[in-house]
Amino acid sequence: MTPGICNALHDDHMATVRLLEDLETALTRAGRKKPPAPDDAGLARLLDELVAPMRQEITDHFAFEEEHLFPRVEQLGDTPMLTILKGEHNTIRPLAERLAGLIAASRRDGFDADAWAELYDLGLELAERETFHIQKEEMGFLPLLGHMLAPDEDRALAAAYADAKARS
Numbered sequence: 001m002t003p004g005i006c007n008a009l010h011d012d013h014m015a016t017v018r019l020l021e022d023l024e025t026a027l028t029r030a031g032r033k034k035p036p037a038p039d040d041a042g043l044a045r046l047l048d049e050l051v052a053p054m055r056q057e058i059t060d061h062f063a064f065e066e067e068h069l070f071p072r073v074e075q076l077g078d079t080p081m082l083t084i085l086k087g088e089h090n091t092i093r094p095l096a097e098r099l100a101g102l103i104a105a106s107r108r109d110g111f112d113a114d115a116w117a118e119l120y121d122l123g124l125e126l127a128e129r130e131t132f133h134i135q136k137e138e139m140g141f142l143p144l145l146g147h148m149l150a151p152d153e154d155r156a157l158a159a160a161y162a163d164a165k166a167r168s
């Protein structure tokens with residue numbers, strides 16, 4: 001049986017929150033003042049492992065919410081919550097892109113003090129904004145969506161989302 005679309009999004013959210021918590025912990029431990037040692041394999045691995053799920057979050061996950069789920073809830077009428085959630089997607093996307101770019105550059109060249117400070121600030125800002133965004137969706141948007149969907153519509157959306165992720 002396919003789990004419903006709300007469960008699928010919830011699982012994504014929890015995985016993302018865990019990654020962002022790990023990022024926050026690693027950055028805070030390393031400190032902003034000086035770049036981590038080139039042989040800090042733990043941090044390099046954590047940053048590398050962040051890139052693919054972060055990209056999936058700002059592409060497949062955000063796009064599916066915007067194209068298939070927000071419009072469904074908009075059928076209830078004007079909902080300021082959705083304007084806020086879409087605005088947050090638009091803020092988070094370039095932050096995540098920039099962070100991925102810095103991580104890729106550091107793999108080639110290591111970190112100088114400026115690049116490290118930028119990654120540090122960006123990483124903490126992304127973690128804070130995205131965690132807050134997810135909390136809002138978990139508390140407001142998903143419960144509302146869950147109430148609106150009939151079981152067959154829910155199954156169809158969950159299958160379409162699984163397809164979209166498998167194709168990317």
Ligand SMILES: [Fe+2]
Pocket residue numbers: 062065085089133137
């Ligand atoms: Fe979202």
Ligand SMILES: [Fe+2]
Pocket residue numbers: 009013061065134137
């Ligand atoms: Fe979401």
